[in-house]
Amino acid sequence: MMAQYSKITRQEHNGFSHQQPSFIGAVLSLKAETARVYLPPDANYFLSTVDHCLQSTNKVNLTIGSKQPTAVYLTTEEAVKHCRKGASIWKFASTNNDGEPDIMLVGVGVEVTFEVIKTAELLQKIAPYLLVLAPEARHLHAMTRESFEIKR
DSSP states (O other): OEEEEOOTTSOOSSOGGGGOHHHHHHHHTSOTTTEEEEOOSSHHHHHHHHHHHHHOOSOEEEEEEOSSOOOOOSOHHHHHHHHHHSOOOOGGGOOSTTSOOSOOOOOOHHHHHHHHHHHHHHHHHHOTTOOOOOOTTTOTTOOOHHHHSOOO
8 A cells, every 4th residue: 555645736845755646647558457546535535545555466556635733524334335335425515405406516635626616615605506408409498509618
């Protein structure tokens, strides 16, 4: 198992090796059955990921974390479930009330997940009824693709 700290989004003073984004790319270029890259979003998820990696054999597992104190968004149980599924709806940051979400915000890793959670909070304040309508072919009031596209 390899552990890398710091990503391109947070420049630290450890030198080139820790800040080299092509290192992640090199691991991702290996065959999927032999290599995995993990970017845990919080401390409990990181622990679940490390546990998973330590139990795997004949694999290259790259886990990318932060050197800074990391937030805890998920309980240990939620983190294990999320880790097994690969994705889940975080109730504290969601407004969909167990229905189908109109918009999904996705974050990968500590810093981006923090930004996505703050974005969700901001959208709940300034645009609480924000939704995306189905395409024109599926919804009577949908915009045409041409009117939706930005004109240059």
